[in-house]
Amino acid sequence: MEALSKTPLRLHATGERLQAQGEMTGLFTRKVAARALFTLALVLIGTTAFAALAWAEAPWRWEIGMQPPATPVKDELTKFHNELLIIIFLITLFVLGLLLYVIVRFRQERNPVPTRTSHNTLIEMAWTIVPVVILVIIAIPSFKLMYYMDRVPNPDMTIKVTGHQWYWTYEYPDQNGLSFDSNIIPEADLKPDQKRLLDVDNPLVVPVGAVIRVYVTGTDVIHSWFVPPFGVQEYAIVGRLNESWMNVEHPGVYYGQCNQICGINHAFMPIKIEAVSKDDFQRWLGEAKKKFAHKNEGGDAVRVAAASPATDAAQPAPAGN
Numbered sequence: 001m002e003a004l005s006k007t008p009l010r011l012h013a014t015g016e017r018l019q020a021q022g023e024m025t026g027l028f029t030r031k032v033a034a035r036a037l038f039t040l041a042l043v044l045i046g047t048t049a050f051a052a053l054a055w056a057e058a059p060w061r062w063e064i065g066m067q068p069p070a071t072p073v074k075d076e077l078t079k080f081h082n083e084l085l086i087i088i089f090l091i092t093l094f095v096l097g098l099l100l101y102v103i104v105r106f107r108q109e110r111n112p113v114p115t116r117t118s119h120n121t122l123i124e125m126a127w128t129i130v131p132v133v134i135l136v137i138i139a140i141p142s143f144k145l146m147y148y149m150d151r152v153p154n155p156d157m158t159i160k161v162t163g164h165q166w167y168w169t170y171e172y173p174d175q176n177g178l179s180f181d182s183n184i185i186p187e188a189d190l191k192p193d194q195k196r197l198l199d200v201d202n203p204l205v206v207p208v209g210a211v212i213r214v215y216v217t218g219t220d221v222i223h224s225w226f227v228p229p230f231g232v233q234e235y236a237i238v239g240r241l242n243e244s245w246m247n248v249e250h251p252g253v254y255y256g257q258c259n260q261i262c263g264i265n266h267a268f269m270p271i272k273i274e275a276v277s278k279d280d281f282q283r284w285l286g287e288a289k290k291k292f293a294h295k296n297e298g299g300d301a302v303r304v305a306a307a308s309p310a311t312d313a314a315q316p317a318p319a320g321n
């Protein structure tokens with residue numbers, strides 16, 4: 001890939017030498033070849049990126065850009081991100097062009113006596129108004145998207161996420177308060193198919209194709225429930241109930257992490273979500289209600305007391321991190 005992407009540049013340079021010698025035919029063919037190679041390189045990069053998109057639901061090595069979207073919100077976020085990239089690219093190109101023009105046109109050799117002009121009303125107005133217009137153009141889709149993310153459209157179910165130092169508690173208020181803790185699997189206990197720093201003992205399980213309202217809160221310090229493929233990032237703040245939503249479009253396993261520095265084990269409270277079909281979800285609900293039944297008897301105090309020892313045991317040792 002690297003060799004390919006360098007080739008067009010080398011050919012292009014050769015092309016310019018030829019042009020200087022006036023060999024227009026050679027230049028033409030070389031330029032065409034360079035362009036073809038360049039296109040091929042782009043296609044290869046694109047295909048590789050797309051292939052990477054197709055399988056990855058977690059961060060992957062040499063990742064560039066965003067994780068593939070799994071919800072309509074993330075879809076919109078990715079589109080908006082790409083639109084911004086085009087705008088940024090054009091602005092950068094324009095500024096680069098201006099710089100090059102100034103460097104060449106007004107170099108000492110060519111412009112030995114510089115003008116003493118210090119004001120130009122028209123240009124000054126333009127460089128104030130044009131950026132404002134660009135910002136407004138960006139603001140319109142940005143606000144639209146913000147409100148789209150903010151308003152939960154007719155939720156089918158609710159999930160409550162509570163951040164603790166340093167694990168998450170997931171609650172299904174519609175399911176008689178089904179609730180459980182989700183702790184990281186320490187590195188020493190990882191099975192071969194489990195991801196380091198991302199896998200947990202009890203993942204959050206959600207049905208696909210359902211609008212899920214997510215409440216996020218905390219019990220000690222500020223955490224943040226961040227799931228990149230869903231475009232969900234919500235602060236977990238003590239005494240506050242923040243709201244977000246997701247509608248997972250295809251089954252799979254998705255990962256996220258706390259992304260608000262919350263203490264020594266901040267890096268060890270990952271988020272794992274399994275999105276399953278509605279039937280599988282019902283099946284899982286039945287099992288989960290039995291599995292976590294002991295926690296759901298009594299009030300919160302009993303639940304917290306019951307959860308604490310297990311939680312402490314599952315914490316990775318902070319030493320060496």
Ligand SMILES: [Cu+2]
Pocket residue numbers: 222223224258259260261262263265266267269
């Ligand atoms: Cu944290």
